[in-house]
Amino acid sequence: MIRRTVDLSPGARDGFDAVIDVRSPSEFALDHIPGALNLPVLDDAQRAAVGTEYVQRSKFLARRHGAALVARNIAAHLDGALGERDGSFRPLVYCWRGGQRSGAMVTVMDQVGWPVTLLEGGYQTWRRQVKAALYDTPLPHLLVLLDGPTGAGKTALLGAVAERGVQTLDLEALAAHRGSLFGAMPGGQPSQKAFETRLHDALSRLDPARPVLVEAESSKIGARVIPPSLWASMAAAPAIRLESPVAVRAARTVRDYAGFVADSSALDTALTRLPRHIGKQMVDEWRALAAGGEIEALATELIVHHYDPAYRRQGQARSRPERAVVGIGSLDDAALEAAADRIVEALDRG
Structure with missing residues (x-):
């Protein structure tokens, strides 16, 4: 039958x-x-x-x-x-x-x-x-944002706290994009509908009564748009903010994007897509650093003159309570593990 x-x-x-x-x-x-x-x-x-x-x-x-x-x-x-x-x-x-x-x-x-x-x-x-779940009704989940500037280790920390039993939502993994100028992943992004399918499936498997840690993102991850119900919940969510020195963030960025920066052509093409307000002279200088293999110096320049100013502008436009501020002073695994422990403690305090 x-x-x-x-x-x-x-x-x-x-x-x-x-x-x-x-x-x-x-x-x-x-x-x-x-x-x-x-x-x-x-x-x-x-x-x-x-x-x-x-x-x-x-x-x-x-x-x-x-x-x-x-x-x-x-x-x-x-x-x-x-x-x-x-x-x-x-x-x-x-x-x-x-x-x-x-x-x-x-x-x-x-x-x-x-x-x-x-x-x-x-x-x-x-x-x-x-x-209906992502457009028409408010999310029932208790979201907490993992916020912080480029290179602070948000993606790695999501994984570390997930290993400690915390519910997480990895938007970049679901969108197959790291959410930055150099964020493209092999195989490209899913369609918008497929991205929403992945989101709905992930959310439907989480317990709404327990906090869900999600990385703070803009409303778009690559070409994929965060649906309105999720975006509204993220906009209203409290945050745990990461802090890390520029030198540490630059080194982490170089390490995390090693596969991308190894492709000199792709790196140069990405640099040509920087916003116009950066200025042609500065972009040319950064392209020269890339061509000369000075990748950590390039990462430092991008963080100081592109990503951090954008992060500060976004911070001025939003106002949300902070559960905690967590510092990460080095690239050592021990520093990451300690930061993950502090994040779990902040979530447990509520």
Whole structure:
């Protein structure tokens, strides 16, 4: 019997052996339910060809042609990706709106004997839930911002406090971008919808009754925009502020961005994208430092003349209570661990 559901809570999704997305690869790449497996019943070229035939030739022939393609593709999945699944396999299946494509897959799966469940409304059910959580309703979570200037070690500290049992939300990891001029990561960023999917999934797995530490960010991380409900909660959240000497921050920046700065062409291109108010002469001087391999001197210049002024301007525009100010005086692991302990203490004090 084909079951139906609209429950996409983490517990419900985790109860299935697999979440199967039968949409085309391009639809799947744009966004999909977290952890889903893409087993398309029509690939992109097939879907386009059937659609063209439906509009330009014959609806009947298009449906017949599409049915033949769907049957062959489902058979290939049964022999391939699903070939080792036994009779206890419990999948959740969805397409765009819970229509013909997922209907075809679940019909076959049901006949095989698997206890299959169809997601009513398909991907659109998931997307409506994401938008409701991130656009339409206030977040229930108790956010605390981890604030501080460039190079202070915010990302490393998020990981360190997470190891101590603190709930964290790593926006840069979810957006696949470090949030700075040099922040691009290999593989590029997810789409805006996929970023929001990652956010919603991460938030839905956190306990709203316990604090959630999140790095202070601008409203955009690379090209991705923080959704309004999360941004409003961040704007109202108290902060734990990090302090660290410029020399330590410059050394940390060079270490953390070693992969990027090793690409001299990418580094030079990034420097040409600095805001116009920096001035051509200063940018040329910084490009010369980069070309000469003086990376720590370049990092110092960027911190003093670009990042710190921007951080101070942002500080003047916001007013939030501070839970604590935590100093990090060196790059030593011991200094980072001590700072993580002080952050946990500040969160426990509330």
